[in-house]
Amino acid sequence: QTRDNLLLIKMVFEILENELSKTQRWMKTHVTDHSAVHYQGQMLLLLLEVGMHPASKCILSDDILCETNGTDIVASTWAWNLLSKSMEISRTSRFVSYEVTWIRRRICGLACLNYFLVNGSSNNDPKLNDFIKIEVTDLAAAYLTNGNNCPKSQIYALSYVVWIIRQMKGSKL
Numbered sequence: 001q002t003r004d005n006l007l008l009i010k011m012v013f014e015i016l017e018n019e020l021s022k023t024q025r026w027m028k029t030h031v032t033d034h035s036a037v038h039y040q041g042q043m044l045l046l047l048l049e050v051g052m053h054p055a056s057k058c059i060l061s062d063d064i065l066c067e068t069n070g071t072d073i074v075a076s077t078w079a080w081n082l083l084s085k086s087m088e089i090s091r092t093s094r095f096v097s098y099e100v101t102w103i104r105r106r107i108c109g110l111a112c113l114n115y116f117l118v119n120g121s122s123n124n125d126p127k128l129n130d131f132i133k134i135e136v137t138d139l140a141a142a143y144l145t146n147g148n149n150c151p152k153s154q155i156y157a158l159s160y161v162v163w164i165i166r167q168m169k170g171s172k173l
Contacts, residue, residue: 009050016047024089027104031095034103041107044086048111052079052118076119080127083112087131091138097150102160109135109160113167135164 023040030036052075090105116128139157 013047013050016043016050019043020047031093031098032100034100037100037104037107040104041111044082044107044111048079048082048115051075051082079115083108083115087112087134091134096153096156099152099156102156105160106163109164110167113164136161 020040020043023036023043026036027033027040086108087105090101090108093101093104095101112131116125116131119125139161
């Protein structure tokens with residue numbers, strides 16, 4: 001690959017990273033903005049697509065000549081760290097009674113499940129097991145703790161559980 005192509009990919013990568021960061025800041029103060037959540041989801045998916053593209057592995061490893069061995073591991077680790085951070089942000093929202101909070105979780109959850117599919121994960125994958133364990137624990141807490149204060153959060157938590165199960169069943173994870 002030419003140096004110009006790598007620089008162009010790096011520029012696109014940095015723009016997407018910056019845009020995702022901006023939307024995450026925006027969502028902290030505009031928790032009911034449906035369009036921002038969907039836009040943020042698109043930025044996350046695009047960033048993952050660019051970051052996991054074979055040409056981007058050079059950027060992720062900071063090797064402009066792309067002579068680094070093990071760049072698949074670098075890309076996979078980068079992607080998982082990005083997804084973990086996105087899921088953590090959606091899990092720690094104080095606004096569990098807002099539908100947008102749960103839409104954000106679905107978008108991040110879908111990106112995580114796609115990550116597991118792309119990487120050929122099985123039921124023995126520790127990251128997949130951690131993802132499921134954290135989601136189940138967190139959803140139980142949202143259902144039991146917040147449900148006493150707001151029945152909407154119980155409904156959203158249960159519908160998210162059903163959605164996750166359907167996604168996993170349909171994807172053969």
